[in-house]
Amino acid sequence: MRALADATLVRSAGELWRQATTARFLEAVGEGTLPVEAFNRWLVQDYHFADALTSYQAIALAKTPRALRQPLLDGLVALEAEMKMFKAQAQQRGLNLRGPVHHVCRHYADFLIRTVYSEPYAVLLATLFGVEASYLAAWSRLKPAGPYAEFIERWSGEGFQEYVESLRVLAESNPHADSQRYFNEVLIHERDFWRMTWEG
Amino acid sequence: MLHETLWRACQDIAEACRRHPFVRGLEDGSLDPGVFRRYVAQDAFFLQAFARAYALAAARSRDLETLSAFCELLNGVWEELKLHASYAQKLGIDTAHVQPNPATRAYVDFLLATAWHGEMDVIMAAMTPCMRLYGYLGVELAKTRTSGNPYQEWIATYSGSDFGELVARLEALLDKLAPDAPAVREAYRYAMQCELNFFSAVMEEDP
Numbered sequence: 001m002r003a004l005a006d007a008t009l010v011r012s013a014g015e016l017w018r019q020a021t022t023a024r025f026l027e028a029v030g031e032g033t034l035p036v037e038a039f040n041r042w043l044v045q046d047y048h049f050a051d052a053l054t055s056y057q058a059i060a061l062a063k064t065p066r067a068l069r070q071p072l073l074d075g076l077v078a079l080e081a082e083m084k085m086f087k088a089q090a091q092q093r094g095l096n097l098r099g100p101v102h103h104v105c106r107h108y109a110d111f112l113i114r115t116v117y118s119e120p121y122a123v124l125l126a127t128l129f130g131v132e133a134s135y136l137a138a139w140s141r142l143k144p145a146g147p148y149a150e151f152i153e154r155w156s157g158e159g160f161q162e163y164v165e166s167l168r169v170l171a172e173s174n175p176h177a178d179s180q181r182y183f184n185e186v187l188i189h190e191r192d193f194w195r196m197t198w199e200g
Numbered sequence: 201m202l203h204e205t206l207w208r209a210c211q212d213i214a215e216a217c218r219r220h221p222f223v224r225g226l227e228d229g230s231l232d233p234g235v236f237r238r239y240v241a242q243d244a245f246f247l248q249a250f251a252r253a254y255a256l257a258a259a260r261s262r263d264l265e266t267l268s269a270f271c272e273l274l275n276g277v278w279e280e281l282k283l284h285a286s287y288a289q290k291l292g293i294d295t296a297h298v299q300p301n302p303a304t305r306a307y308v309d310f311l312l313a314t315a316w317h318g319e320m321d322v323i324m325a326a327m328t329p330c331m332r333l334y335g336y337l338g339v340e341l342a343k344t345r346t347s348g349n350p351y352q353e354w355i356a357t358y359s360g361s362d363f364g365e366l367v368a369r370l371e372a373l374l375d376k377l378a379p380d381a382p383a384v385r386e387a388y389r390y391a392m393q394c395e396l397n398f399f400s401a402v403m404e405e406d407p
Contacts, residue, residue, distance in 0.1 A: 055317065106390075107306040113313035 020187035023194030032146035052109035126179035130186030203371035229349035244295035303401035307394035321378035
């Protein structure tokens with residue numbers, strides 16, 4: 001986690017980084033006091049988000065030079081496994097994954113899709129690093145215990161850490177004048193998304 | 201016709217726009233000039249994205265007739281941008297460097313994400329509400345004439361026959377290219393909601 005906190009994009013984001021990686025929802029997950037409806041809301045909305053992120057990663061992969069593609073390929077395969085996990089969880093809990101998309105989730109998804117088509121690959125790498133690094137940092141603040149230990153382990157574990165580190169290297173070795181702006185915009189969406197999962 | 205079905209299904213939002221303090225302020229001329237200034241800046245940012253969305257739709261068109269229609273609509277929005285440039289010049293706004301507020305950003309991201317990534321029917325559904333709503337508001341506001349209304353030019357633009365023809369052209373294209381499907385209805389309604397949020401955001405923003 002030290003390399004993550006030291007990443008230039010993270011340090012330059014300042015207060016936004018804290019806002020994107022701490023949330024009442026997450027505190028309640030850590031304390032084991034999360035209301036079931038909040039967890040269910042998160043599960044459905046995060047599924048919609050992951051669906052858009054799949055499109056983002058596929059298009060970003062296609063736009064990125066071949067020599068840099070491996071982490072993106074690995075990430076795409078991992079994301080598909082995550083989608084299957086979401087489906088299984090939703091089935092267990094009797095949730096409809098085709099339910100309405102919250103406008104906060106929708107805006108995040110639209111932002112990703114608009115960005116992936118219109119921005120150069122270097123900006124896309126910084127944007128993806130923002131998405132995954134903030135997620136890793138958010139879940140890593142929690143101890144993997146309680147009813148949601150499985151989720152905490154998934155997004156704070158070694159495998160995810162290594163993936164995020166590979167994205168950090170890609171983003172930092174392909175700098176672009178717009179990278180920080182997009183990285184920061186991701187953090188605003190992350191902050192709003194976590195708020196939505198708690199407040200509805 | 202599909203365009204009427206979609207419009208009627210969103211009457212609640214259309215009426216909320218009609219009754220919105222921003223629109224009422226344009227109607228009787230009482231709108232705070234500072235709010236109008238913010239509106240012009242945000243709308244210029246929006247229209248630049250709208251022009252890009254037309255261009256993307258033109259590039260993705262499958263026949264010459266549709267390509268030609270999108271080129272004409274693109275010209276129409278270009279004329280609207282010129283109108284904004286004249287307002288902006290009077291108001292001292294640099295339309296090339298506008299910071300979009302969250303409502304503008306959400307609307308623009310939706311339009312561009314749809315224009316790049318969506319199917320043509322959903323693109324049409326996303327783009328039509330802006331035009332139809334402004335045509336409707338223009339005609340409604342033109343019914344009341346307040347002497348010395350500083351926003352008369354705005355009302356004249358959107359109630360004029362040139363704008364009305366563009367709306368009809370776009371709606372004919374929507375009828376031609378889109379079926380009555382859930383994704384089409386959903387995109388149309390979301391765009392209408394974005395319009396309402398757009399008015400609210402310029403009123404609420406700090407001066």
